[in-house]
Amino acid sequence: AQSVAQPEDQVNVAEGNPLTVKCTYSVSGNPYLFWYVQYPNRGLQFLLKYITGDNLVKGSYGFEAEFNKSQTSFHLKKPSALVSDSALYFCAVRDRDSGYSTLTFGKGTMLLVSP
Amino acid sequence: EAQVTQNPRYLITVTGKKLTVTCSQNMNHEYMSWYRQDPGLGLRQIYYSMNVEVTDKGDVPEGYKVSRKEKRNFPLILESPSPNQTSLYFCASGRGGGQGVTGELFFGEGSRLTVL
Numbered sequence: 615a616q617s618v619a620q621p622e623d624q625v626n627v628a629e630g631n632p633l634t635v636k637c638t639y640s641v642s643g644n645p646y647l648f649w650y651v652q653y654p655n656r657g658l659q660f661l662l663k664y665i666t667g668d669n670l671v672k673g674s675y676g677f678e679a680e681f682n683k684s685q686t687s688f689h690l691k692k693p694s695a696l697v698s699d700s701a702l703y704f705c706a707v708r709d710r711d712s713g714y715s716t717l718t719f720g721k722g723t724m725l726l727v728s729p
Numbered sequence: 730e731a732q733v734t735q736n737p738r739y740l741i742t743v744t745g746k747k748l749t750v751t752c753s754q755n756m757n758h759e760y761m762s763w764y765r766q767d768p769g770l771g772l773r774q775i776y777y778s779m780n781v782e783v784t785d786k787g788d789v790p791e792g793y794k795v796s797r798k799e800k801r802n803f804p805l806i807l808e809s810p811s812p813n814q815t816s817l818y819f820c821a822s823g824r825g826g827g828q829g830v831t832g833e834l835f836f837g838e839g840s841r842l843t844v845l
Contacts, residue, residue, distance in 0.1 A: 648833065657733075657819055657836035658772075665831075704772060708830060715779060715829030716762065716787070721771030 616641045616709040620720035627695045628728050635690040635703050635723045637679075643711020647688040649679055652702040652722070661703075664688060675699070695727045731756050735820050735837035742810055743845050750805045750840050752820035760823045760830050761803040762787070763795065765816040766839075772819070778803055779829075810844040817841050 617640045627633045639645055646665055650658040662673025669681040679690045688705060702724050706717040733754045742748055754761065762777035764787075774787030778797040792814055794806040803822075807814060818840045825831040 646831070650834075650836075655839075657838045658821075658834070659836070660833035663833060710829070715785075715825070716760075716774060716777050717830055717834065718774075719764075719772040721769065 616645075616707055616712070616718050618705050618707045618718055618720040620703075620705055620723045622723050623721075624724045624726065626726050626728065629697050630694050633692050633695040633699070633725065633727070635705075635725060637688045637690065637705030637720060639686050639688060639705070639707040641707060641709035641712065643709050645688075646708040646710050646717075647679075647681060648706040648717065649673065649677070649688075649690050650704045650706065650719075652704065654701075658704060661690070695725075697727050697729055700725055700727045731835065733820055733822050733835050733837040735818075735840045737840060738838065739841050741843045741845065744811055745809050748807050748810060748842075750807075750818060750820075750842070752803045752805065752837060753801050754803075754820075754822040754835065755801065756822060756835065757800065758822040758824055758835075759800070760825045760834075761797065762821045762834070763793070763803070763805045764819045764821065765789065766819060767816050775805065775818075779825075807842075810842075812844050815842060815844050 648663045649661040652658045664681045672678045705720045759780045763775040764772045776795040778784045820837040821834040823834040
């Protein structure tokens, strides 16, 4: 089975401080990993993905994520948070070696950036 | 403009009254999927389609039907809606035919359904 966990329902950070939103995954084979963001009353928007290669992936709006195979993690990071980054963030995984054809999403982490 | 369009965006209906939520994409994507989003439960997949005439159940298919007669359209049908189907529904599309999703998914703006 493929699964993903986002251990924090909410992350609070002050504007200008670095932020981290955590994600761990479980797959039998090798993963495709994704981060999506959802702003209020909107659909999800793609932020970044890890397919293969460099473990540090850069994405939209200054976000990046680091793939760590030994810890089965794919944490989302940003060096300096903005109030406009406040949104709901979803991690997703697909086990590309075990016959899974679709993504499994985590439950989401609400990021609140205070001025 | 590349987009996934869902209709209606908001709907209030009563138990047992059949309804259809339409979804259309203009990116020639093979893969399409329906999700429901509920507080504390995240995003759960209802049905998905790898290509025309190919559909499969997701994690929560009970009470729903889908069809994929054309590549661009993937309607979600609730034959006899019940209150536990009150939710926010999202349609998504992406590349990746027979071997599965290989890239990013594009999501519609959502359809908020209330079943009384």
